[in-house]
Amino acid sequence: MRLILQLSRKNLAGRPGRAAAMIALAAFLAFAIFAGSVVSMSLQRGLGTLENRLGADIIVVPASAKSQFNVNDILLQGNPGYFYMDREKLDKIAEREGVAAVSPQLYLASMVASCCSSRLQLIGFDPETDFTILPWVRESYRGEIGLYDILVGANVTVSGDYTLRFYGIDCRIVGQLEKTGSGLDNAVYANWETIEKLIEASEEKNLNKYSVKADSVVSSVLVRVADGYDIEQVLNDINLRVRKVTAVRASNMISGIAENLTRLSGVISLLIAGVWLLGLLIMMIAFSMMTQERKREFAVLRAAGASRRQLGALIFAEALIVCCAGAVFGIALAALIVWPFSTAIGSALGVPFLLPSLPTMLALMAATLAACAVAGVLISSISAVRIARQDTGLILREGN
Amino acid sequence: MRLTAEKLTRSFTRVRQGTNILPAVKETSFALPEGSLTEITGRSGSGKSTLLHMLAGLLRPTAGCVLLDDRDLYALDDRTLSALRAKHIGVVPQGQTGLRSLTVMENILLPAMLTGVKGMEPEAEALMERMGIADLRGAKPGELSGGEMRRMSIARAMLLRPEILLADEPTGDLDDENTARVLSLLRQAADAGTAVLLVTHEQEAKRYADRVWRMDAGALVMET
């Protein structure tokens, strides 16, 4: 076995140009399947996490907000959303039958802060009633959310002194949320009092186009439906009985994305399949040509005592070396591209994008390597059988 | 070890010129005595290489059999036959026989590598010395002259000291000096006990051979 590997390595090294071309092709295949799977899985994971993170069954926004679009924008893209309704709606909604919990949020403004590359969305929330944010604080913060305390999304870079400055006010970061791969990662959450102070500060500096009184308005109301009640019924009830609001089912907002995602994953799978089919065909032909051209060398090996089995093993070994080397390069390249640019990829696709966990990643790498090894066996099987079967005596007299 | 052929026949079907069957070797019986150099001459296309390949276990005969001592080569499975060939039969094929990605040294060590025999490097060195190609041990076949390549091929065939050595035109396209060198090497091998078969056009070869056969249209005729 060692001899076979040694011989095949030397054969490849003796024709470095061809070996490199074959390895590049294999690397391309490995890249396609690995990068494609990572992207597909990241999309699914992003969606799943976002679904959990929303936490609410129903989101109520002002009827004027043209709910779907704006809410989607805020959730996924981190685009600014400015819409407000009277705070009394909160109580009206809470009164409806089947509503177990309500918590208001106030979307203030998106702004560029020194810390971050993308715009931040300032969101006011009520720590007393909240059921959608605090469960997701990463470094499980147990204390109160006081004045000028903020919780930040995963994309916010937390500096050494744990503060962020908004409109000249230093806010203390008391917790960071887990990554969702969506616009929520750019959010900064503060309690109502803090938001009020920030609004005042922004008005003093003439930086706020929208004049809102934080104590009398809310942007959205997150609703949790009590056990045993039908979400759809509660939603209809709110839409019917509470005026000038639109209640949206949280999972509906996501289902639109989910559809896109299924389509996108489908396209990716199709692409991978196409690339592999074509790649395998090319490699099979190239490999077959390369071995046929060397059939005299194989005949010489036979004359020197090699068995048909040994010839077959030699050819398999060459293909395996090529494909495994290619796999390593392809995986490395894909990792180098997907890892650092995952955020950019996510925002380019406009969907939640969350890389698989490290163990999943490693398993995926192993699977890619295995797939490439199988490809090696596939592309060389015909050549191996043909060379092993050939009549040495006939080959040796050819081309003298 | 004794290599004998009994009523060996090999036909080729030529589809091109109407389907006619061409017997390249016809019912040839033949024995290769130990410790002597047997020469086969004959016109081009008379069937010499075909016969040699059948004797080497590299080409299945249409009829007849090849016996190594009393084992019928073509009744064996490929693994056993290959192992036997690697160990007992040295083959110097006609024409170009270098593996171009291996060095001369590695080319010569090939039979040892294939059979898993270790520590043959000194033997290979000694053979290269005798063949006068010692300073080429690190060269690739592509850098060798025709004569050097032929000597490399003979060294490879002799590496494991096979009892039988089959050489197909080992002096083809060599100059007189190199021809004499190769022929005397084969003579030495025969004197050391090897059964040597030399297929050649070379007139000079007669002076080295113990017996000469002539191949004529697939049939062997004793000449001396």
Ligand SMILES: Nc1ncnc2c1ncn2[C@@H]1O[C@H](COP(=O)(O)OP(=O)(O)OP(=O)(O)O)[C@@H](O)[C@H]1O
């Ligand atoms: N694969 C083949 N198909 C058809 N005919 C073949 C095949 N191999 C050999 N022959 C024919 O068999 C005959 C003997 O060929 P062989 O190679 O044994 O000749 P040779 O005596 O070695 O010639 P040379 O001295 O030129 O090497 C030739 O007529 C050749 O054309």
Ligand SMILES: [Mg+2]
């Ligand atoms: Mg010939």
